[in-house]
Amino acid sequence: MTEPLLALTWTDHVTGRQGHVVVDRLVRGVSSGGLRMREGCTLDEVRGLARGMTMKEALHYNPDGKYIPLGGAKGGIDCDPRDPRAYGVLVRFLRAVRPYIEAMWTTGEDLGLTQDTVDRAAAEAGLVSCVQAVYRLLDDEVTARRRLTDAFAVEVDGIGLDELAGGCGVAESVLVALDRAGAARTGTRVSVQGLGTMGGATARFLARAGLRIVAVADVKGTIANPAGLDVEALLAARDAYGSVDRAALGPGDRELPGDAWLSADADVLVPAAVSYAVDTANQAAITARWIVEAANMPVLPEAEELLARRGVTVLPDVVVNSGTNAWWWWTLFGDIGADADEAFAHIRRSMRELTGLTLARAEADGTTPRAAAHAIAADRLPVIADRFGRYA
Structure with a gap:
């Protein structure tokens, strides 16, 4: 397993709590992966999650789609989200790693955090958006951002x-x-x-x-x-x-x-x-x-x-x-609109194809579905790198 492109640990000067960011891989200079908050979160955990994000991005590569697969990344904060001090820790963490979010790491909710909380803390930390690094890859940033905002406003049965x-x-x-x-x-x-x-x-x-x-x-x-x-x-x-x-x-x-x-x-x-x-x-x-x-x-x-x-x-x-x-990026890049029925249909179709491919590969190779998924990702990563480059 290759080493990640970037791995850092931050220590909060107020509480002593630590946070971690790992950028496993870049595609066109950008990576994707959520931010989790849980007691006991470690750098090794975040490293494994970032590697997983690299594979998730590759597995959803569609050469005919608008969505450009990104590299894999992840963030993690060692703090109980129920701690009264947790929100302050989150804001200070985002403020500290703001240059990475602005330049290369798109993030969002993960275990222990809701998207509303991440967005509120990101604004307080001075960020335009927690996914602003991807904006330069969009053909029409204003329309794309409106489409994603509209999608987040959609509710289905509450x-x-x-x-x-x-x-x-x-x-x-x-x-x-x-x-x-x-x-x-x-x-x-x-x-x-x-x-x-x-x-x-x-x-x-x-x-x-x-x-x-x-x-x-x-x-x-x-x-x-x-x-x-x-x-x-x-x-x-x-x-x-x-x-x-x-x-x-x-x-x-x-x-x-x-x-x-x-x-x-x-x-x-x-x-x-x-x-x-x-x-x-x-x-x-x-x-x-x-x-x-x-x-x-x-x-x-x-x-x-x-x-x-x-x-x-x-x-x-x-x-x-x-x-x-994948739903975030399908929506932002314009493969789907801000519509629940369209989103669910696209998700079902894509996941059915990917899961079926993984299980068929496992059966053909005589291996586990995990090994099969890793093999599929390994096949696609060089194709993505050749087409889009890592740092451009």
């Missing part, structure tokens, strides 16, 4: 389109896996870790596709119901951090320990919260046939090897959760 885009992609990846295996959608049982932006949207799309959500986990524990949870009621009872008000639970819902989502009697597990959720010890409790990585890096490599030996298929994050990032 939830913003920006919050639904990624979950639509995750759900489509699940449906592709079921379809290829000849498994019926109706009644397929799903357990989801995390009911925030990604997990909540994924649960909604899967429930509406006929799958049965039998367990969801948040910071308070796991909520389970083998007959199926009322996903819409749970979503309506969430707070800003994806924690569900237990007063909204139905009569058949049970409260279980936080790790019970792993061992739930389910066909599909969707880790949609923290990294490193599945390790060599707790993987033994998993009985599901598929693990679909809505979160970034939730399954440790050693655990994935053990799962593969047991016949459990892991659909990798670089494919599964790439829809959010």
Whole structure:
């Protein structure tokens, strides 16, 4: 694995908290990757996430599309987002790394942060936008920025389109896996870790596709119901951090320990919260046939090897959760407009093609879907570099 182009660590002079930025690769001088905030975030974690972003960008390369794939990058702040001091830390971090955001790193929400919070802090830090580095690649900046602003204003059943885009992609990846295996959608049982932006949207799309959500986990524990949870009621009872008000639970819902989502009697597990959720010890409790990585890096490599030996298929994050990032750029560059139906159709079509290609490559190569996705990205990266250049 090659070293990233840039890796830096910042220390907050007020709290002592640290933040990290890693630019793994540039395309036409620009990279893309969100900013997360969580207690314990490390430079190594951000480095791995940035490498993943490089692959996500490459995997969505369409030579006929308007969207120009960018390089991969990521940011991370070691701080609990619930800490009263967290917002101040965020503003000071953005102020400190402002030159990189202005010149080469486009960023946005990730674990622990909402886009509204990032945008508000970015303005306070003196930034025009958290994606301003990409503006010079646009044919018509004013129109493109208006299109993205309009898209962020779209709501579907009370939830913003920006919050639904990624979950639509995750759900489509699940449906592709079921379809290829000849498994019926109706009644397929799903357990989801995390009911925030990604997990909540994924649960909604899967429930509406006929799958049965039998367990969801948040910071308070796991909520389970083998007959199926009322996903819409749970979503309506969430707070800003994806924690569900237990007063909204139905009569058949049970409260279980936080790790019970792993061992739930389910066909599909969707880790949609923290990294490193599945390790060599707790993987033994998993009985599901598929693990679909809505979160970034939730399954440790050693655990994935053990799962593969047991016949459990892991659909990798670089494919599964790439829809959010791609939706931003499809909208900004003009491949799609500020319309929910158009966005969902484009996401479904693209994710179905990419997930199907990944699973077919894995089958043909006799390897895992993750190895197949990495191989596809490795094939495309030189093509992108030759066409667009790294620093121009």
